[in-house]
Amino acid sequence: MFFIMLIIILAVGFVVQYLFGFIQIKHFTKHYTELRENGKVAIGRRTAIIRSGTxxxxxxxxxxxxxEARYMQGVTVFTKFKNFHGLEGKKINKIQKEDLANYNKLLKRAIIDAQHTFNVVQAGGEIEKIPSPMMKAVKKVNHMFTKKGVKKHGLHS
Structure with missing residues (x-):
């Protein structure tokens, strides 16, 4: 009986997470589309497991x-986009560290990522995918159980 309840609770949690994720994606799409109607859009991200994503x-x-600049920063799916000011009128590829002095650390990293992403795309490159927080955790666990830098030798007779 306990396992059946546990499976039901996990299934309900998964469905709720999926629905909230869908709502957040819809919210992102709305803001992206609004900005895209007026020109190109550069996107920057700073992902995190426990701390705020930006x-x-x-x-x-x-x-x-x-x-125009907008940001979304928070831990939950209820986080909304907000406008932020201070970078209007600047070329994205000319943003300097001094221009970012008034922003928090996570927002600075996302802005730098947007600049990097823009430069890579302009040069004709592709953006590497950032692994999800779950994949990062799996890779760390796998790394703990494998020895990096050790050559594997065959059996000697």
Whole structure:
């Protein structure tokens, strides 16, 4: 009986998580589409497992100048996008550390990621996928059980 209840609770939790994730994706799509209607959009992200994740959207004009900036920062799926100011009128590829002095550490990292992503895409490259927090944890566990840098030798007779 205990295992049946546990399976039901896990299934309900999975469904709820899926629905909230869907709502958050829909929210992201709405903001991305609004900005995309006015030009290119640069996206920066800073993922985290326990701490706040951060996502930035920069709407750029045809000269790659930031016209509008929005960010989403938080731990839960209830986090919403907010406008932020201070980078309007700057070219995305010309943002300097001094321009980021008024922002928190996580937002700075997401802005730098947006700049990096923009530069890679402009050069014709592809953006590497950031593994999910679960995949990062799995890789850490796997790393603990494997020896890096040790050559495997065959059996000697």
């Amino acid at each position: 996502l930035v959207l920069f709407q750029l004009n045809n000269k790659n100048v930031i016209e």
